[in-house]
Structures are given as structure tokens and as C-alpha cells.
Amino acid sequence: MRVIVVKDYAELSRNAARMVAGQIYLKPDCVLGLATGSTPLGMYWELTQDYRDSGLNFAEVTTFNLDEYLGLAPDDPQSYHYYMQQNLFAKVNIKPEHTHIPTGQPQDIATACREYDAAIKAAGGIDLQVLGIGKNGHIGFNEPDLKFEATTHMVKLDEETIAANARFFKSAAEVPRFALSMGIKNIMYARKIVLLASGEEKAEAIYRTVYGKITPVTPASILQLHQDVTVIVEEGAAGLLLEGRAQS
């Protein structure tokens, strides 16, 4: 694992965007795995500026998002479909048919999951996977568990995740309780991974990810076994790494 500590969120966003842009320059028809949430917002903004000012070309790029809330339509402002349109897809020259996000309204959940895994495989696998991390160490919506879920699956969101994501909704009661998420195997099969973390509230999860025991109780700890992971952390989230200790 390569850990890059940066001084603030702006630098984190620029570094992350450089990694994604570099991937696109190296392989214009690359496959990107994408995350949502607050953390990558600055990275997406930087990429839209790179498209506008430097001609970063998304025409041949394919994307697969990590997750979507179950029950939300693509035009629901809280859905990750809507988020991706707002923050990236509508602002660059990516082809809509090259973008993939798990459906929030599957007719049959098992079929939707199987088809998502098959689409990733048919695209040749993910070249660069962007990840955020939950306070509880989740990646995608792979919540702390007794086992690692391998492939795309339905998840019951943790109370901690519901509370954390309530800031995007009118109240915690409105946060969907279930989601579809890529599994750990989907993530681990990515050829390169970049994990982003910002804010002191992520410090414990980051410490456990980098130095902790590899366990599904801290889902991101599995990344220690991947051969090409870059962790970009802003100083607040790197606090315990820099001190060399866990909180508890």
C-alpha cells in the first residue's frame, strides 16, 4: 500500500484527479470504477475542469459505479445515478451507454446483481477503482460483517451509515435501508485502486485499513492484500497514521 498524506481536501482532490486523468491518458478506453459520497466531489470537479481546459477525453472511457440505494429512481436527487449525472457524466463527453450504476429498482435482485458482475467482466475488468471509506471501514456498501461478500449483492445498511448519510436527505428516516453494492471480489479484481479519505472522523478507519488486522469487520483492511493500492489521505484522516496508534 502506498500512502500519500496531503495537507487538505483541495490537494487530495487534485491528486486523485491526476491519477484518474493519468489512467485515461495511458489507456483512453480504460474502465473506471467510481464512488459517490462527499469525498470524491472535489475530484469530479477537477476532472470536469481537465475536460474543459485540457481536453481530457472521456469518449472511450467506461465506468462502473460501486453502489446504489434500493428503491430510488435514477432521477431521484438522492440517488447515485443523479449524483453521477450532476457531478461528472453530464459535464464531460462520456457516452451514456458506457456508464453503469447498479439499478435502484431491480425487478429481480439476484438477476440484477448477476448482470452487473457480467457487465464488468465483459468490459474486461476495472483498470482503476476509486474508493471512499465509511467511518466503520466500509468500501462500496460492504458493511462490517463476519465474512467478505464477493460479488454484487444486496446490502442492509448499518445504522452508522444511515446516520452518516442522513446529511444528504431531509432526515435519517428517509435514507433507504438497503442498497446494491459491488462486492469485495469485484473491488479486489481491479488492477489499480485509489482510496480517498478526508476528515478526522475517518482517522480510525484509515488506521485500521493500513495497519489493522485483515478482517471483514474492517472491510477496507482487505486492501492490504492488493498489489496496487494508493491511499490518499488528508492530514485529519491521517492523524492516527502519523501518530502510529489506534484510538481503541
Ligand code: F6R
Ligand atoms: C459510495 C461508497 C461509500 C462511500 C463512503 C464514504 O459510493 O461507496 O463507500 O465512499 O460511505 O462516504 P463519504 O465520502 O460521503 O464520507
